[in-house]
Each structure stands twice: as C-alpha cells, then as structure tokens.
Amino acid sequence: MSDKINEQEEVIQEEVQNEEETAEATQEAAEPTLEEKVAQLEEALKESEDKYLRVHADFENIKKRLEKEKYQAIDYASEKFAKDLLAPIDTLEMALAAEEAATELPAEELLAKLKQGVELTIKNFYTAFEKHDITTVETDGEFDPNFHDAVMQVDSPDHEDGQIVQQLQKGYKYKERLLRPAMVSICKK
Template identity: 75%
Template sequence: MSENKEELNEEIEQNEEVQEETTTEEVVEESASENKELSAEEKIAQLEAQVKEAEDKYFRVHADFENIKKRLEKEKYNAIDYASEKFAKDLLSPIDTLEMALAAEEASADLPAEELLAKLKEGVELTIKNFYTAFEKHDISIVETDGEFDPNFHNAIMQVDSEDKNAGEIVQVMQKGYMFKDRLLRPSMVSIAN
C-alpha cells in the first residue's frame, strides 16, 4: 500500500507540474495574444497615419501640378498671342518713314515737281530699306531668282522667247517671293524662257 501511495503521490506531483506548465503556457499565450492585439492596433494606427500623410502629400503634389499646368497653359496662350510682337515693333519704323514722306510732301508743296518727286522717291527707298532691315532681323529673306526655274520656290505665270536665256531659265521677276527661315511664305512670280 505504501508503494501505491508513493506512486499516487508521484502521479499527483506530475499532474501538478503539467498543470503548472499548462497554466504558465496559457498565461504566456494570453499575454502574447494581448501584445499581438496591442501591436496590431498600434500597427493599424501607424498605417492609418502613414496613409493620411501620403494622402496629404498626394493632394499637395496634385494641387502643385494643377497650378503649374494652368500657368504653363496661360504662358503658352500668351506666347501665341504675342508671338508677332517683335516683328510688329520692327514694322513701326517703315510706317514712320512713310508718314514722314507724306508730311514732307505737304510741307514742300511749293517745290518744283521734280524736287518733290525726288524727295518722295528717297522716302520710298528709305522705307523699303527699313522693311528689309526688319525682315532680316526676323529671318525673312527674298527667294533667289537667278538661274533655273524651281517649282518649289517659283511660280511661272508666263513663258517668253529669249535669246540670251536658255529654256527653263527665269527671264523676269514679276513679284518677289519670300522665305521665313526655311519655309516658303510666298513663291516668286516669274516668266521663264521657252
């Protein structure tokens, strides 16, 4: 019987140890799950803060982008609207020259016709010179009409017989053509030899 008692005591002790281990494991598991819940809540709060921060950054960047887009669009329309401003300013000089020629004509009404005509001619020549100066500033050039006819730059309006020109060569320029940089503004109106 004492053996049974000892065995029973041993069994009880083992059961108590197992229960203590189980209880300890349960306590550890409970505290770990509480830590997990707390850390999960903390993580959620942290992630929500990050999302809010990213959302704020997005809205700021989007607003900046929209402002830049509007400013660039406004600048583009201003550039289009005022693209000819420099050219227009350069055309003011020829207009002034023409107005001075007319004023000189009125002031010198008592001059002989030959002198008046000479002054008017001088004014017109000066005006043309001012136009060519303005054209040169803005890369506008006269289409060359020396040599062969080129349908890309010349418009033949008639053919004439010519002893000193070969067939297909330009004989006479009726109206000058103009180029803007490498683009044709207007072809030259020419007559060509048969």
Template identity: 65%
Template sequence: MKDNNQTNNEELQEELKNEDINQSSDVENEVEETEASGIADDEKFASLDEEFKTKMEAKVAEAQARAKEAEDKFLRTHADFENIKKRLEKEKYNAIDYASEKFAKDLLAPIDALQMAILSANADIPAEDLVEKLKEGIELTVKAFNKAFEKHNITEVEYDEFNPEYHNAVMKVDSDDVESGEIVTVMQKGYTFKDRLLREAMVSVAN
C-alpha cells in the same frame, strides 16, 4: 498470540492510513502547484499579449502617420502640378494671342518712313527735289521692311535657277541671255518664313 496479531494488524492499518493521507497530501500539493503555475502562466501570457498589443498599436499609429504624410505630400505635389499646368496654358494662349506683337512693332518704322515721304510730297519744293525726296522715302521704307523681315526670319526667295517649289512661271519670253526654262525676269518677289514658303515668286522664263 491472538493479541499480537491483532496489534500487528492495527499497526499495519495505521501505516496504510498514514500513507494514504500522505499520498493525498502530495496530490493536493501537486494540484495546488499546478494551479499556481497555471495562474502564473496565464498572467505571463496576459502580459505578453498586452505588450504585443501595445507594439502593434504603436506600429499602426506609425503607419497611419506615414500614410497621412504621404497623402499630404501627394496633395501638395498635385496642387503644384496643377498650378504649373495652368501657368503654362496661360503662357501658351498669351503666346498665340500676342505672337504678332513684336512683328507689328517692327512694322512701325516702315510706316514712319512712308509718312515722311508723304509729308515731303506736300512740301512746297521744286519738282525735281520732290521726286528725289519721294525716292528717298520709298528707299527708307523698303530698307525698314527688309530689316523687319530679316529680324523675323522672313527672307526673299533666290532666283539663280528656276525652282517650281518657289517660282511661278506666269509667261515665257524669248531670251538670248539665259537657257530655255530659266528665269528671265522677276515680276513679283517671293518670300519664305523660316523653312515655310509664304508666297511664290512670279517670274518669266525663257522659251
């Protein structure tokens, strides 16, 4: 009887021992699987991190390229603007410096007419013809001046009614032809340039 019990105990101990061994083996397998899974996860994360890094580097490079392109475009636009600004300033200064050039050219015709009148006065012709030649020369000169004035928007002041803005009454005279305060005689003509008064007309007005 004692031998049977001893045998049973030995068998039980052997089973427990085998069970412990199996459990230890299972734990070791689980640890190994966990470690392998961790290594795989690390490799996966490393791969994802490298992919993200590559994408970010590509985006940064693209952004830098766009920024460089925008900077170049801005510099070109700024340079074009400066060139236009300089050209406009030069044109403005030239316009100011040579504003009277066209008017000066148009005054050459009246001068030519005066010179022709002077040449006629020096000619050996009868006095009556000389006076007529001088008159023609003066009329041509006045006509040339009026043409130049008209071309450059210089117009003669009107004299229909007395206007203190355009007329300077230098004297008063008796007149039966016009009402008191109205213009009797134009002693010196007045002129305007566009809408600006160049010179008042000197006039006499009725008492």
C-alpha cells in the same frame, strides 16, 4: 521568529508577484493592440493621401501655368518683328507729312523727295526682314517649282529653255521656309 520569517517571505512573494504583474502590464503596454495598429496605419494612410493630393494640386497648378505661358509665347511671338516694322511706318508717315508741308516746292523737287522717302522706307523694311531672317527668293538662273511660280512663258533669244526671263513679283523665305513664291516668266523655245 519563524512567524516573522514567514511573514517576510510572504511580503517578498507579494512584492515579486506585484513586480511580475507590473512587468506584464508594461509589456502589454509596449506592444500595441490590433486596434492601435490599425489606427496608426489609418493615420499614416491619411498623411500619405494628403501629401499625394498636395503634390497633385501643385502639379496641376504648374501644368496650367506652363500652358498659359505657352499660349502667351505663341500670341506674342511676333512682337519683335512688329516693333521692327514701326520704323518703316514712321518713315512713310514722315513722307506724307513732308508732302503736305511742301506745297510750295516745284513738282520735280517734291517727286524727288517722295522717291527718296520711299527708298528709305524700303531700306527700313529690308533691314527689319534681315533681322528676322526673311530673305528674297533668288530668280537668277533655272526655274525651281519649289520657289518660283511660272505665270508666263515667253520666247527669249538670250535665255535657254526653262530659265527665268523676268521676275514679276518678288518671293520671300523665312529661314528655309517659303513665305511666298516669286512670280516669274520663263523661257520656252
């Protein structure tokens, strides 16, 4: 019997030893080796680099698209204004067509129709200008070198020194920016 007990003790000791070895192997398997840690970190680095490159490429594509849209906006900024100028051009073309068709009309009647067509065209131009904040430079009163270009000095009993006597050519402003100064003559006493 004691042999049997000894045998059982040996079997139990072997089982305990096997379990300890299995536990050690499991523990070693649970803790990654240095090479495995390096491999995991390299994989994470590759994933991060890939993400970075994708985000950077997306950013560059967006930047290029916005740049292209900006240049298109600049190129086509005057499109609305150009469309509004089509009406005056149409009016001028109709006036020319009416003149060619009206060869039987007396000269005075033809001249009156042409004058009416030119007045309508000018009205269309001013309507287009108004829609786009283009205004004429005022020439009543004092000379302002910021908005007026004095091309002559004249004597005038009706005006004071430095006042505008006559407008020779209209000046125009776009919003508050001067497009062209008004050419004027001013009084000099």
